[in-house]
Amino acid sequence: MPLPLAPENGPHRVPSAAADRPRDDRARDPHPPAQPGTRPAAQPGTGPAARRPGSPAPRPAPPLSPAVLGSALRRAAAGAHAQALRARLLTEAAGRSWAAGRPDRARAMLERALRLRAGDAARGRAMLLLGSLQAQTGVVTDAAESLAHAARLLHRCEPVTAREAACRATEAAWASGTVPPPTPASPGTGGADDYVLGVALAAEGRLEAALEPLRREVARGRAGRDPAGLMRAAVAAVILGEVAESRVLAAHALATARLLGMRLLEANGLELLAYAELRSGRHGAARTHAVEGLRAARRTGQRNMAAHLHAILAMAAAMDGDPETTARHAAATAGYAGPHGLRAADTLAAWALARCDLARGRWDEAAARLEPLIRPGPGQGHPALRMLATPCLIEAVVLSGRPRRTAQSALAVYSRWADVTADPQAPAQLARCRALLAGPEDSTRLFDRALAAHRRADSDFERSRTQLLHGMLLRRHRRPGAARAALRDALVGFERCGAQAWAERVRAELRVGGEAPGEGSPPGLSRLAGLTPQQLRIARHVAEGATNREVAARLAVSPRTVDHHLRNVFSTLGIRSRVELTRLLTTADAPH
Incomplete structure (x- = not known):
């Protein structure tokens, strides 16, 4: 999941140069410099008291755009004599330029700031913003190292900002599917390191050890109002498998970010909300939020965020069974995911292509895509997504007739994960996988258990997949009446959620079983086909x-x-x- 970034506003923005001046200096200055985002104070003789009696009050000046503020701060930096002050002004100007959709200009200003002889605080803030920029436009492993370096520079002088840098380093490593680089403990941050610890443990595949720190992070975020904190709580919730909670937190974070005008966080909030909707089986809502997020990411130059959103759109199209749209978004993801080390986006896009193969009955192709992602070794997928894609691998292996060793090994790992995660779909999918690998005498009992679990999880799409697989196996076991009943239920579910290619696969099974299209189906379904x-x-x-x-x-x-x-x-x-x-x-x- 990409970084919750907020360089241009909010509690984690880079403080202004005026705010860093000694308090007594600001008190003596009759006309202090304006804070970023505001206009200079009115001079004597120009304010409201100077208006002629009866004249209308002037309209309030509109807020300055990030581009205008960035240019003003850059000019101020050029006139600053102290190198520390110049570095701070350049860093602020870079944040505004990035918010205006000019990441390359922002990067150039940050590199100039880092060449100045400034103290650890000024250099640490510049490195924090540079690493954040790399995380959205460059190689995420480089971003993780830059952000860890920022945390080391800041941990003594600015522990709260250092903790922010450590969080972002952890998130950059998570996007790449690697273990985060070490960062120093930040004194004075209390229990705020739960997020860093929990995500790092999850990246190592130690979800059980990550449960408590991630739960504390969710509780802390639920009680807070900071958009970045809410987004981190949403990330923690989705790692835990608490997808409904993640959806609520992401929606709250998005609304708050918009209210505060935090443009860079808007795309992040939409990405988190779209992913939570996808995990909840609400692929129509996921598509809507991802399309909106893609516009916001392009507007602010967040290319890596755009890659994640394309991957979500690929998966939503795969759930519809739309091969052309799935391939188009998967290709857009690959354009950045490979070169920039975005293993999470790359894995999600590959899984989308495999799921589209499953929708069209191309089981061998689906297994060929999924096996390298899930088994240990080179090319392995992102640790969080490997577990989610495992049921698709088991389905593909069983239906393609491949040797079952891979599926049985994957099931053993998935079973341990399902015992720990709070994902509402896991119990039903675990029972479905066991049913696929069981003999005829046990498979019906296990499919019944899966369907009972689906009723508690509320997902038309996944329940219909289980009914389809159950019907296919019943037909193979020469129970045509029971097979037709399961397949008709699957057809209704797929039609209801708009999964046309999956519905067509059900119709093909019904035809093989001797039922004409539309025969025995609810009125209207055959016409909708x-x-x-x-x-x-x-x-x-x-x-x-x-x-x-x-x-x-x-x-x-x-x-x-x-x-x-x-x-x-x-x-x-x-x-x-x-x-x-x-x-x-x-x-x-x-x-x-």
């Missing part, structure tokens, strides 16, 4: 009462595109009005 995934998404939004413009905003397309798709929907379904469309979808989604 002719829609593309995008058409079905638009149809469902319209049936909920959304206008074309509202649908366009939700799906990040133009109203004209929505109108074009909707005309094709009406033609395919043989209907003429939105009322008929709503009636058809209500009938198709009704329990049968």
